[in-house]
Amino acid sequence: MEEIVQSFFNREIAEAALPIVLAGLLNTVLLSLLVVPLGLLGGLMLALVAQSRNPLVRWPLMAWVDFFRAFPPLVLLVLLFAGLPFAGLELDGFTCVAIAFFLNTGSYYGEILRAGIESIPRGQVEAARSTGLSGLQSMVHIVLPQAVRNVLPDLLSNTLEVVKLTSLGSVVAVPELLYQARQAQSVTFNATPIVMAAVIYFLILWPVVRILSRLENRALAVRG
Amino acid sequence: MSNWDRFTDAFFNAKVMAKYLPDILSGVVLTIELAIAVVISGLLAGLVLALVRSLGIRPLNWLIIFVVDLFRSLPPLVVIVLIYFGLPSAGFSPSAFVSTWMSLALVLMAFAEEIFWAGIVSTPKGQWEAARSTGLGFGQALLHVILPQALRLTIAPLTNRTIAITKGTALGTVVALHEILGMASSAMSNSYNPSPLMMGAAAYIVLFLPVVVAARWIETKFSWKR
Numbered sequence: 043m044e045e046i047v048q049s050f051f052n053r054e055i056a057e058a059a060l061p062i063v064l065a066g067l068l069n070t071v072l073l074s075l076l077v078v079p080l081g082l083l084g085g086l087m088l089a090l091v092a093q094s095r096n097p098l099v100r101w102p103l104m105a106w107v108d109f110f111r112a113f114p115p116l117v118l119l120v121l122l123f124a125g126l127p128f129a130g131l132e133l134d135g136f137t138c139v140a141i142a143f144f145l146n147t148g149s150y151y152g153e154i155l156r157a158g159i160e161s162i163p164r165g166q167v168e169a170a171r172s173t174g175l176s177g178l179q180s181m182v183h184i185v186l187p188q189a190v191r192n193v194l195p196d197l198l199s200n201t202l203e204v205v206k207l208t209s210l211g212s213v214v215a216v217p218e219l220l221y222q223a224r225q226a227q228s229v230t231f232n233a234t235p236i237v238m239a240a241v242i243y244f245l246i247l248w249p250v251v252r253i254l255s256r257l258e259n260r261a262l263a264v265r266g
Numbered sequence: 267m268s269n270w271d272r273f274t275d276a277f278f279n280a281k282v283m284a285k286y287l288p289d290i291l292s293g294v295v296l297t298i299e300l301a302i303a304v305v306i307s308g309l310l311a312g313l314v315l316a317l318v319r320s321l322g323i324r325p326l327n328w329l330i331i332f333v334v335d336l337f338r339s340l341p342p343l344v345v346i347v348l349i350y351f352g353l354p355s356a357g358f359s360p361s362a363f364v365s366t367w368m369s370l371a372l373v374l375m376a377f378a379e380e381i382f383w384a385g386i387v388s389t390p391k392g393q394w395e396a397a398r399s400t401g402l403g404f405g406q407a408l409l410h411v412i413l414p415q416a417l418r419l420t421i422a423p424l425t426n427r428t429i430a431i432t433k434g435t436a437l438g439t440v441v442a443l444h445e446i447l448g449m450a451s452s453a454m455s456n457s458y459n460p461s462p463l464m465m466g467a468a469a470y471i472v473l474f475l476p477v478v479v480a481a482r483w484i485e486t487k488f489s490w491k492r
Contacts, residue, residue, distance in 0.1 A: 049355035108482070111429075112474035114436040117447050117467055124451070128276045128460040203430070206341035213440060220344055224351075233352035240344050247339035255335075259384050 052234040059226040059235040066222025067242055073136075073208045073218055077143040078201055084148025089155035090181070110149040116210055118142045123214045135214035147204045154196045158189030195257040202250050206243070219243065282461040286453040290465045293449035297473065300367055300445060301432045308371040309428070312378025319379070320386055320408065330379065337376035342434045345369040350441040366438035374431045381423050385416030421488045425481045433474060446470060 092103055110118075122138040133141070162185050170180030190197065212221035219239050226235035319330050337345070350365035360368065389412050397407035439448040450466030 046356055050352065108475060108478045109471070112433075112471055112478040113467070114433040114447070114470055114474075116436045116439070117470055120439075120447060120451065121463060121467055124454065125277075125460045125463050129273065202339075206339075209341035209343045212343070220341070220347065224347065227351060233348070233355055236344070236348050236352055240340055240348055243341060243344060244336060244339050248335055251335050251338045255380060258380065259387055 050233050050237050052232055055226075055230050055232045055234040056238060059223075059230065059238060062222050062226045063219065063235055063238050063242070066217060066219040066239070069217050069222075070205075070208055070219040073139065073211060073216065074205045076140060077147065077208065078204055080140060080144045081147035081151050081204055084144045085151025085153075085155050088148060088152030089159055092152070092156045093159065107149045107152055110145050111153075113146070115142060115146045115207060116213065118146055119210055119214055135211065135216040138214055139208070139211045139216055142210075143204065143207070147200070147207070150200050150203075151197070154193050154200060155189065157196075158193035159185055161192045162188050195254060198250065198257070199254050202247060202254065205247065209243075277460055277464050279459055279461040282453075282457050282459045283465055286449075286457065286462045286465070289449045289453050290446065290462060290469060293444060293446040293466070294469050294473070296363075296443070297435050297445040297469075300363065300370075300435045300438065300443075303367050304370040304374060304432060304435070305428055307367075308374025308431070309378050309424075311371065311375040312380075313382050315375065315379040316382035316386060317408070319383055334376040334379050337372050338380070340373075342369055342373050342431070343437050343440060345372065346437055346441060362438060362441040362443040365441055366435065366443055370431055370434050370437075373434075374428065377427045377431065378424060381420045381427065382416065385420040386412060388419055389415050418488060422485045425484050429474070429477055429481055433470075436470070 088103065088107060091099060094100060094103075119138055119142045122133060122141055123135060126133060166184055166188070167180050170184040171177070175183065208218055209220040211218045212224060215221065217225075219242060223235040223239035227233060315330050315334070319327050346366055346369040349360060349369055350362065353360060353365075393411055393415070394407060397411040398404075402410065435445055436447045438445050439451060442448065446466045446469050450462045453462035454460055
């Protein structure tokens with residue numbers, strides 16, 4: 043028991059590692075604040091283009107989305123970080139994470155927003171257009187607000203996954219929470235910093251999981 | 267040499283590809299084994315937890331909810347690192363394969379439990395009462411009446427979640443598991459050529475694209491009727 047406390051909940055090491063781990067937390071927050079809007083933006087672009095009825099637009103778009111949903115994000119990240127330098131393009135870890143997330147999470151957000159837009163009856167657009175709103179105006183003021191509300195649980199759930207996914211940054215030396223904790227662990231030969239990182243992730247994300255759990259149960263109960 | 271030749275020489279170098287093909291293929295085999303292990307154990311454990319939860323034993327349910335919430339909020343990579351680098355100090359040293367398998371199975375278990383549970387809850391109470399009043403026991407009602415309806419509702423969300431977590435097999439690279447990405451990365455640094463990485467990327471697409479396309483089909487087939 044004593045040994046377990048020493049190697050997982052070591053107070054001395056926790057105190058020494060705290061500033062390092064907290065610096066990582068700050069970077070995780072900043073990284074999330076960058077990649078979530080970036081993914082949403084990518085997703086919105088995909089969802090809007092997907093409204094086209096032209097099969098020459100729709101099919102390549104679907105292929106694009108499925109490609110990035112099939113491709114593990116870590117492989118994409120390694121490809122950008124370790125593969126691109128061979129093509130003479132050297133990007134730092136941070137930029138690679140931003141690009142990979144734009145492509146990967148954008149595809150997921152895109153599918154969710156597309157489903158949301160398609161859940162709004164066509165009559166809404168027709169009514170909006172007949173009052174004199176332009177196509178863009180009716181999309182922005184009539185369709186999107188309702189669409190987003192309809193798929194809010196899915197959007198929230200995906201955002202949770204995106205925040206968790208920022209831990210991949212540790213593989214390309216972005217000093218986020220997991221990276222910092224691993225640095226502290228490799229210096230101290232003690233698992234306490236990793237446990238600290240896990241506890242921080244849990245404390246921050248648990249409320250989101252609770253909310254989601256309620257929303258999902260309700261959604262399934264209504265539809266079932 | 268033109269630019270194009272230089273590009274193909276770097277990224278699609280036939281000699282390098284031929285040399286490292288066996289490595290990549292062994293990575294593919296390991297990825298498939300790991301994926302199958304994760305999917306079967308994760309889904310099964312999730313279903314068992316959801317069934318136990320339906321018994322309605324309070325303290326047990328709190329424990330289940332806590333475990334589920336825990337593995338829904340922790341990034342899978344953090345769980346892998348914790349198990350692989352942390353557990354040895356507790357006197358148990360799991361291999362890279364076991365660490366990755368345990369982590370992903372626990373995460374899938376958590377998500378699957380939540381989805382199965384939502385499916386069970388969504389079946390109207392009257393169904394339970396009707397089943398019990400015809401003389402079926404609790405287990406019989408669950409097995410023959412509730413589960414078939416609940417499972418149908420859960421197929422689409424479950425498929426998507428399972429794919430997303432199974433793609434996480436690539437995370438095993440971080441603990442030096444010799445799956446596709448791990449093999450491709452070490453081949454790349456040995457040959458100083460990115461062709462093995464391109465092969466690895468292609469292998470992932472060959473493995474997962476059909477599954478994603480199938481999931482799209484499943485989603486429309488089992489979608490909720492409004």
